[in-house]
Amino acid sequence: MIRLGTGLLSTADGQSRLLVGSEPVSLLLVLTAAVVGMGVAFLVWLHRDRPGAPPLAVFVTTASLWSMAEGLELAAAGFGEMRALAQAELILSTVIPLAWLVTVLEYTGRGEWLTRRRLAGLLVEPLLVTVLVVTARRHALVWQSTGTTVFGNTSVFAPTYGIAFWAHLAYSLALVVVGGVLLGRLLVRSNRLHRWQSTALLGAIAVPMIVHALFVLDALDVVTSGFDPSSLGYVAAGIVLAVGILQRELFDIGPVTREIGREVVLAEMNDRVLILDGEGRIVDANRAAETLFEGSRDDVLGNTLATVLPDLATALPDTPTEGRLELPLESEGEVRYYDVRIAGLSRAYGVLSGQVVSLRDVTERRQREQQLDVLNRLLRHNLRNDLNVVRGNAELLGAAVSGEEHDRIDRITSTTDDLVATSDKIGQIADAVERDERSPIELCSELDAVVRDVEPRFPDGTVTVDCPEPLTVTAGSSLWTALEELLDNALRHGGDAPTVTVRVAENVADRQVRLDVIDDGPGIDEAEIAAVTSGEETALHHASGVGLWLVTWVVRGYGGTIDFAVEDGTTVTVRLPRADGSLSLDDATPSVTE
The missing domain is CATH 1.20.1070.10 (Rhodopsin 7-helix transmembrane proteins)
Structure with a gap:
């Protein structure tokens, strides 16, 4: 028109x-x-x-x-x-x-x-x-x-x-x-x-x-x-x-x-998720959150959090800011422990308009941690004390016998010492997990100090270190323990006159420092490596000690990786993030090459 x-x-x-x-x-x-x-x-x-x-x-x-x-x-x-x-x-x-x-x-x-x-x-x-x-x-x-x-x-x-x-x-x-x-x-x-x-x-x-x-x-x-x-x-x-x-x-x-994906993720999450407005009212919740309420999800929408879950409302900060806390909540007569995380919701110009509260049930994890802590203390203290008693009596008995019986007493003493050493290593692992803090460490200086400490234990062994320039990695005090264990293991199983070579180099592209520990011994047993690389002990694959576990946990805890190559000896390759690099390699899985 x-x-x-x-x-x-x-x-x-x-x-x-x-x-x-x-x-x-x-x-x-x-x-x-x-x-x-x-x-x-x-x-x-x-x-x-x-x-x-x-x-x-x-x-x-x-x-x-x-x-x-x-x-x-x-x-x-x-x-x-x-x-x-x-x-x-x-x-x-x-x-x-x-x-x-x-x-x-x-x-x-x-x-x-x-x-x-x-x-x-x-x-x-x-x-x-x-x-x-x-x-x-x-x-x-x-x-x-x-x-x-x-x-x-x-x-x-x-x-x-x-x-x-x-x-x-x-x-x-x-x-x-x-x-x-x-x-x-x-x-x-x-x-x-x-x-x-x-x-x-x-x-x-x-x-x-x-x-x-x-x-x-x-x-x-x-x-x-x-x-x-x-x-x-x-x-x-x-x-x-x-x-x-x-x-x-x-x-x-x-x-x-993207919108559908977000809805599906929220709906299928095992974490309980609550969305609160600026007045503390529940405006949305996923299906998993229904376990926190006495009624259904629709029954609580529009109600304040203080009315529905007063203990949670009291624990949250007064202002909608990010935070994290652990909180016990009672539901149907059972107390469950939750890892609570809070994130603020922002409108335009950064004005906060509400909160997203997610609750992850950590009851089982908390119980496992307590059980492991008790077992650790029993292994480190009670068992160690009992082994000292066994060793002391064996020494007294050794003074009263001779010949073949004395050899058996020596076997008891040696086995007791090995169990005590294992107990000490388990204690070191526990300390590494609980209290270790990361900081920049100059790797070459740390390695030289560890070599000076280990070499006197093996007078027939030779350790050669190739570290051309100062290289700083992100690690903690447990790095000493891991390096010491690597050198000790290489020298101990390297034969009568073991030779160990340690090479350190920088990988600029990956922002990592590579450390190779090479020995000329018979090589680490496949069962030992299989247990560590799989991440679990099984009936077919289990380690005879905890040394490799200790090294693996420490290295991975710092965001690094550990690989094993067995050919005319063993080469253990450790990669650690540079002090100015990225820690994105966390939880990487060890690998083995034969």
Whole structure:
């Protein structure tokens, strides 16, 4: 439909006035808009497996048909043809806002909201407008009056709009605003990529719809001379969409996957998660959190945390800041211990608006730690004391016997000493786990000191250290224990005159320092290595001592790795993070090469 402010206007009552226009240029523009729009619709359809693509294809196709109908209206010769094309344009305009809203709902991950009943409700207005447009000759609800106007060298349809048209325009704008609000929320919460996507979608509908609304309100007559520029708005929308599609970002990396993924993660987590608003009310909770309540999750939503879980509410800080604590909570007569973590929720400009509270059940872990602590103390103290008693009596008995019986006494004494040494190593492991703190350590100096301490124990052994430059690693006091154990093990099992070579080098690319301990002995037994590399003791794979476990736990605790290569001796390779490097190798698994 065309509305002009100047030119020759012929209306139903025979009145006319002078108008000026450029029909060939306008015809070219609207037909170009139609062609570009259909091309964009085709590109969108090629990506129809992406969230929001099918309804967006409908949206762009309908907009293109609208532009094409407007171009045909400019070229039409008779009043009846112009009126029919204007009716087609108005009917097509009922599809665009609804297709837009469905596109936004699918794109933002809210497609499940559009049930059949709700879709039927949204279709009532387009169907009603279609009926009114088809029967427009019998009433004045859509057009109060109709006529033609001269635009360039042609006549075009020029109606006066009725109340049904204005109601349709208001409904269309309402749907656009709803979609805009959903995209606006996504803009605030999204990263840079999704902000660009949301802005592109929002601009694709906002520009032509706003332009069309201003046109029918006669706000653009001075600029457009009465020509409807809505089609040009769709050309701009097509360009924006085409850019997004050709860059493979608009539909390939949609936020719906991220939103659904977050919901699934939250729903399937074993941790209990509560979301609180600024007043301490529970606004959401996952399924796991229902174990904390007496009723269901829906029963507690909207209630304050102090009402539902007073002990937890009392333990939380007064202000919504990040924090962590351990808290016992009673549920169904059973006390469970939880590792509680608190994170603040921020609005724009950093204003805190609530908290996310997650609770991880650590009851079993806490019990295991207590059991291990008791067993450790028994092994380190009670058993050690009893072994000292056994050794003392064996020495007394050895003084009273001779010959073969004395050899047996020596065997008892040697075995007792080994068990005491194992007890000491277990104590060292416990200390390394409980109290060790990381700090920069100059590895070459530390290694030289360990060699000076170990060499006197093996007078027939030779240790060669190749450490060309000072290298600083991130470690703690237990590093000495690990290095000592590596050298002791290599010299002890290296034969009558063992030779051990230690090489230290820097791996610049990985921000690591590599330490190789190479011996010429028979090699570490496969069962020993298998137990350490698998991370557990089994009936088939178990270590005869705790030395390798001690080294492995210490190295991995510092974010390093340990590897074993058995060939003409054993090479143990330890990699530790440089003091200025990354600790991302934590929990790496040892490997073995034969």
